[in-house]
Amino acid sequence: MPVVTFDYHEFLDLLGYDISKEELLDRLPMIGGDLDRVEGDEISIEFFPNRPDLSSVEGIARASRAFFGFKPGLTMYPVEETDIVMNVEPSVKQVRPYVACALITNVAMSDELISSLMGLQERLHLGIGRNRRRVAIGVHNYDAVQPPFTYKAVDPDAVQFIPLAKDEPMTLREILYKHEKGIAYAHILRDVDRYPLIVDRNNNVLSFPPIINGILTEVTPYTRNIFLDVTGTNLQAVKCTLNIVATALAERGGKIHGVNIKYSDHSEVTPDLNPNRRKLSISYVNSILGLSLDRKQIMDSLMRMEYNVKDIDDDTVEIEIPSWRADILHDIDLVEDVAVGYGYEKFEGKLPEKLTFGKPIESHEEINSLRTIMIGLGFQEVTTFTISNEDDEFRKLSLPVGKKVEILNPIGEEYSCLRVSLLPSLLKLLAENKHHSLPQRIFEIGVIVDESFRNKTHLAAVEISAKASFTNCKSIIEAIMRNIGKEYVLEEKNHPAFIYGRCASVMYNDEEIGFLGELHPKTIISYELEHPIIAFEFQLNKILES
Numbered sequence: 001m002p003v004v005t006f007d008y009h010e011f012l013d014l015l016g017y018d019i020s021k022e023e024l025l026d027r028l029p030m031i032g033g034d035l036d037r038v039e040g041d042e043i044s045i046e047f048f049p050n051r052p053d054l055s056s057v058e059g060i061a062r063a064s065r066a067f068f069g070f071k072p073g074l075t076m077y078p079v080e081e082t083d084i085v086m087n088v089e090p091s092v093k094q095v096r097p098y099v100a101c102a103l104i105t106n107v108a109m110s111d112e113l114i115s116s117l118m119g120l121q122e123r124l125h126l127g128i129g130r131n132r133r134r135v136a137i138g139v140h141n142y143d144a145v146q147p148p149f150t151y152k153a154v155d156p157d158a159v160q161f162i163p164l165a166k167d168e169p170m171t172l173r174e175i176l177y178k179h180e181k182g183i184a185y186a187h188i189l190r191d192v193d194r195y196p197l198i199v200d201r202n203n204n205v206l207s208f209p210p211i212i213n214g215i216l217t218e219v220t221p222y223t224r225n226i227f228l229d230v231t232g233t234n235l236q237a238v239k240c241t242l243n244i245v246a247t248a249l250a251e252r253g254g255k256i257h258g259v260n261i262k263y264s265d266h267s268e269v270t271p272d273l274n275p276n277r278r279k280l281s282i283s284y285v286n287s288i289l290g291l292s293l294d295r296k297q298i299m300d301s302l303m304r305m306e307y308n309v310k311d312i313d314d315d316t317v318e319i320e321i322p323s324w325r326a327d328i329l330h331d332i333d334l335v336e337d338v339a340v341g342y343g344y345e346k347f348e349g350k351l352p353e354k355l356t357f358g359k360p361i362e363s364h365e366e367i368n369s370l371r372t373i374m375i376g377l378g379f380q381e382v383t384t385f386t387i388s389n390e391d392d393e394f395r396k397l398s399l400p401v402g403k404k405v406e407i408l409n410p411i412g413e414e415y416s417c418l419r420v421s422l423l424p425s426l427l428k429l430l431a432e433n434k435h436h437s438l439p440q441r442i443f444e445i446g447v448i449v450d451e452s453f454r455n456k457t458h459l460a461a462v463e464i465s466a467k468a469s470f471t472n473c474k475s476i477i478e479a480i481m482r483n484i485g486k487e488y489v490l491e492e493k494n495h496p497a498f499i500y501g502r503c504a505s506v507m508y509n510d511e512e513i514g515f516l517g518e519l520h521p522k523t524i525i526s527y528e529l530e531h532p533i534i535a536f537e538f539q540l541n542k543i544l545e546s
Contacts, residue, residue: 002123006057008041010112014061014251017070031067050327052128053244056120058251063306072303074320077250077273082257084147090264091153096196096209098235099151100242100270101259103142104226104249113252120248128237128326130409133188135232135241136210140217142227145200153194161205163212172208181212187413198229243324246271275320280334282315288335301341363544367445370459373483377476379443379461384425387415392424396526398496403451418449422460423537427527430464434529439465460537470502473516473534486543497523506538514538
């Protein structure tokens, strides 16, 4: 979750009202966060990721004005008209199709503002931006360039410019291989032949999204007019991100100016700060919260959460939702804000009307017995991520890439699919602990997703030691099966991750439920390990069902 650090007195300046530090620290987390640390006047608070508008001290100050009752309701920011144009060429449609822009003038730049702006930019990149894949933000010194601007896709070798943190021109392709930011985010442009670029009237480069800005428009303490560009693959996320950044700068005294975005078939002016409207039923709110709030209490609670509210009829109110609230997707989100605005501390506890007695599911008791057995055999239990990647799940085990559940917008290449086996996770854990002494014996009982896309519970274990052998692995399986009272048979198996002739299938009721053996040296090396390893993995579902 994003952690925002700010100075108490800087916060009061932005708030425009007085509030004691004690009251601030006591009640501010009620908006939706946890205090991380407090050192003197420096406050760090961790806000829930569903509120990207609270990713800066400016956004927190705006929300606090309403929440603490100083200025309830929706904050309005005027957007002045300009003749600034951003021309969007059709070439970006298959690369990174959307862009939104704004000009913020009369910005009183300071060290605090620069630090806050950079922090906001990075938090939005990670959260709503999905590590820049979905949304990327460019912040520029407007006075260094001349409109109209053009957003287009170009040949990676046809354009060169000096990127931030460098002092010599580089082509777009060179940036991806030589620049620190290019190396970090090159995977976003891995599957495209042309790269997105924003230039001004004189073909000066403002930005190579989502990678890096040009040094020409670098923001300095002397910058007074800031040009914002936000590009991405989701139009709603692009616009909302722009609104968050533009209004944060407006909280610092800047004036927002619109930019005319011209596509080939239509045009629009951004930022669009007009509120969204939604109707909400009072009876629905009370049915969800278990309260009996009247219309005025609900309206007051919503206004404390930055909404404008007006009556429609006896059971309905109309709500104006801030354009920077990316988290309002359903009526239930508004109900949650009613609860926050009303105050969770006012909710009274209620004892259950009926006594109920629960008991563990039988399969859970059997799994706990297996844990006890594994610990008795000298293994240490671990828990690893259920998210993995193709390399770990297939290629490092010399397996062809099979069926898997892929993640649509992964935060990085390391976490791109759900695991199909526990073994790769255990081997990665060994690699991360190879500085510890041997032997190391670990096991995990966890869920995988098989090729039929169903959850299965597996038991897997590995041992790394100089004396690890197939015989040792076989004796462990025998001990497990003997202790749980199950009959099994071992049959010869060829598995590319294991040494030929030192791998076997575990057969139960004439069906293969797993495998065991000595890992092949190439498998061990692929996980950057150096010593012999034995491993086994089998599914528990068949055993537990019987």
